[in-house]
Amino acid sequence: VARRRMGRASSRAASRLSELPMRVHDSNRMSTAYTTPRSDKPSMGKLSISKPLSQTSDRQKSFFGQRASGASMPRSSSIYGFGGPEKLKDTRPLHDKAFVQQCIRQLHEFLTELGYNVAPKTLQSPSTKEFVKLFEFIYRQLDPTFEMPSSKVEEEVPALLKSLRYPYVLSKSSMYSVGAPHTWPQALGALMWLIDNVKICTSLNQQDLLFSDFCEGSDNIDDSADYNRLFLDYTGTTYTKFMQGEDTYEEDDEKMWRYDEELLVAMEQKHKMMMEEVERLEKENQKDRLQVKRTEQMRLQSDLHKLRDYSAQVEAFQANQEKKYSELDDELNRAAGNLESLKLEQGELQKVLRNQKYKPEDVQRINREKRELQQAIASQSQSLEHAQQSKWSEEIALAKVKEKAELKLSEYHKLARKLKLIPISAENACGHDFELRPFEYGPANVHLNSQTQMLLKKLTNDVEEDRSRLSNSKFSLEQSCEQAMSNIFDKENDLKQLREQIRKVDDRWDAKDKQWAKEVEMVESNRNLLEEKINWGYEEAMQENKALKQQYHLVLLETNEQRRTVCNNLTSMFTTAADHLSATEVALSQHCYSKALEDDEKAVQGLKKMVEDFKLKVQKSFED
Numbered sequence: 356v357a358r359r360r361m362g363r364a365s366s367r368a369a370s371r372l373s374e375l376p377m378r379v380h381d382s383n384r385m386s387t388a389y390t391t392p393r394s395d396k397p398s399m400g401k402l403s404i405s406k407p408l409s410q411t412s413d414r415q416k417s418f419f420g421q422r423a424s425g426a427s428m429p430r431s432s433s434i435y436g437f438g439g440p441e442k443l444k445d446t447r448p449l450h451d452k453a454f455v456q457q458c459i460r461q462l463h464e465f466l467t468e469l470g471y472n473v474a475p476k477t478l479q480s481p482s483t484k485e486f487v488k489l490f491e492f493i494y495r496q497l498d499p500t501f502e503m504p505s506s507k508v509e510e511e512v513p514a515l516l517k518s519l520r521y522p523y524v525l526s527k528s529s530m531y532s533v534g535a536p537h538t539w540p541q542a543l544g545a546l547m548w549l550i551d552n553v554k555i556c557t558s559l560n561q562q563d564l565l566f567s568d569f570c571e572g573s574d575n576i577d578d579s580a581d582y583n584r585l586f587l588d589y590t591g592t593t594y595t596k597f598m599q600g601e602d603t604y605e606e607d608d609e610k611m612w613r614y615d616e617e618l619l620v621a622m623e624q625k626h627k628m629m630m631e632e633v634e635r636l637e638k639e640n641q642k643d644r645l646q647v648k649r650t651e652q653m654r655l656q657s658d659l660h661k662l663r664d665y666s667a668q669v670e671a672f673q674a675n676q677e678k679k680y681s682e683l684d685d686e687l688n689r690a691a692g693n694l695e696s697l698k699l700e701q702g703e704l705q706k707v708l709r710n711q712k713y714k715p716e717d718v719q720r721i722n723r724e725k726r727e728l729q730q731a732i733a734s735q736s737q738s739l740e741h742a743q744q745s746k747w748s749e750e751i752a753l754a755k756v757k758e759k760a761e762l763k764l765s766e767y768h769k770l771a772r773k774l775k776l777i778p779i780s781a782e783n784a785c786g787h788d789f790e791l792r793p794f795e796y797g798p799a800n801v802h803l804n805s806q807t808q809m810l811l812k813k814l815t816n817d818v819e820e821d822r823s824r825l826s827n828s829k830f831s832l833e834q835s836c837e838q839a840m841s842n843i844f845d846k847e848n849d850l851k852q853l854r855e856q857i858r859k860v861d862d863r864w865d866a867k868d869k870q871w872a873k874e875v876e877m878v879e880s881n882r883n884l885l886e887e888k889i890n891w892g893y894e895e896a897m898q899e900n901k902a903l904k905q906q907y908h909l910v911l912l913e914t915n916e917q918r919r920t921v922c923n924n925l926t927s928m929f930t931t932a933a934d935h936l937s938a939t940e941v942a943l944s945q946h947c948y949s950k951a952l953e954d955d956e957k958a959v960q961g962l963k964k965m966v967e968d969f970k971l972k973v974q975k976s977f978e979d
Contacts, residue, residue: 445523449540458547465550480534496553636831647823648816655815659808669760676753683746690739
């Protein structure tokens with residue numbers, strides 16, 4: 356079911372089923388857009404070994420020979436073909452400067468929208484590190500858990516593109532110099548293809564895919580018998596054209612679109628009826644809003660009274676504590692003054708004591724008065740410490756009360772901010788100040804509190820009205836949900852029937868799968884047999900090669916020995932000829948005045964010429 360719906364979605368989205376670029380119709384080149392598989396079953400005859408093609412060739416040779424797949428040739432449908440897929444030719448004008456600049460602008464806009472800050476100048480010629488960061492950021496839009504490894508990123512990026520079925524090849528060597536003028540356009544094209552995938556995945560809604568019949572804005576595809584018949588005819592016709600080499604199916608797409616347009620008109624009428632029903636229900640639900648608002652207003656007023664009573668109690672307690680604090684402070688100041696006066700009096704008495712002579716009676720009296728004064732000082736010190744302790748405890752109690760009051764006040768402010776009542780510019784404040792300042796007194800504060808109370812009453816009325824309206828809306832939505840659940844139950848029954856059909860199709864598919872597995876095993880056995888024959892022939896050829904190498908070394912040794920023998924013979928012959936020439940010259944010198952001397956000289960010259968010719972021939976033979 357999912358495959359069928361996805362097929363319909365793709366047929367509506369484009370007039371071509373194939374997302375690959377259009378093929379180039381050239382009779383001198385073989386098609387690179389579609390690879391024609393090999394024969395239905397591999398032949399088990401004689402192994403065909405042909406000369407390897409150059410790396411720049413667009414043709415492909417399999418292990419069992421070569422077949423061409425042109426644009427005008429029909430496609431072959433078989434699962435028994437051998438050989439990998441051909442490399443696709445990138446038809447995008449990546450070497451056009453205008454197209455490259457357009458891609459850079461689109462890349463910069465995409466990154467800026469997602470919050471990735473990068474300068475446009477950097478995208479003109481980025482480094483490998485910057486390219487890896489860009490690739491990692493874009494890939495995380497597809498997989499948020501993705502982490503780029505710290506090592507071998509030049510191998511990781513092409514592998515990830517291949518796993519995403521990127522139709523073109525991005526070599527590993529190009530990753531070492533991404534910003535180069537000859538490699539950056541290919542890398543930029545890969546990034547633009549990845550961005551297109553991100554946009555497609557973003558536009559898809561998971562809820563629409565799982566429950567497309569119940570989501571808002573769904574197509575509500577009618578899986579009736581007429582549509583099934585139309586879809587099967589469409590699939591069969593387009594597949595036949597695809598096997599014949601065609602890439603566009605405009606007439607078949609128009610038939611499918613005509614059915615979708617009729618369905619769209621029906622859905623628009625249904626949508627219009629539903630909107631009228633919603634308007635009617637909204638008018639009916641507006642009657643009870645006043646009562647709900649009044650109830651909410653009373654509740655908020657009671658809360659406000661409680662808050663004000665608590666605030667008054669806190670203020671009275673605070674005033675009492677401050678009064679006690681002031682009294683203790685005054686008492687402490689008086690005790691400190693008395694202590695200072697006693698210290699001054701003691702100093703004066705000590706001065707008088709040092710300056711006069713005392714009688715024993717005076718000394719006793721002075722000591723007695725001194726002890727009395729020390730006792731008085733000790734009692735006053737104890738009173739002072741007790742007063743300070745009382746002051747400290749009262750300050751602690753006052754601080755705790757202030758802390759509790761501030762906590763309650765912060766809770767009130769937090770609730771008011773949550774309800775958007777403060778500050779004055781908040782959404783629900785309507786220009787009024789609902790904020791309560793801590794520890795303010797006087798008639799101005801009372802007037803402000805009464806004004807705040809009136810505003811809160813008005814606000815509670817509005818909230819009660821909204822609550823009533825929302826409760827009615829909730830009731831209507833619950834009814835719609837119950838109806839939707841009944842529809843889901845019906846769809847689940849239909850789904851059970853479809854699963855039963857799918858199970859039957861899976862059984863037939865498993866049977867065919869087993870049959871194909873047997874045929875694949877037979878092909879594998881034949882392949883293993885051929886590999887054994889090839890290995891045996893290879894070992895035999897290696898043995899022959901080894902024997903020929905040994906024979907070559909023996910022939911080379913014999914040739915070198917014969918060459919040394921010829922050189923020795925030629926050397927002895929040259930020596931004999933030179934001796935003969937010298938003897939002949941001596942004999943001819945004795946008959947220099949005879950007539951025969953001239954003939955002998957001519958003969959000697961001829962012999963010299965012969966010797967020189969012979970030397971030249973010998974030198975040429977040595978050079979050869």
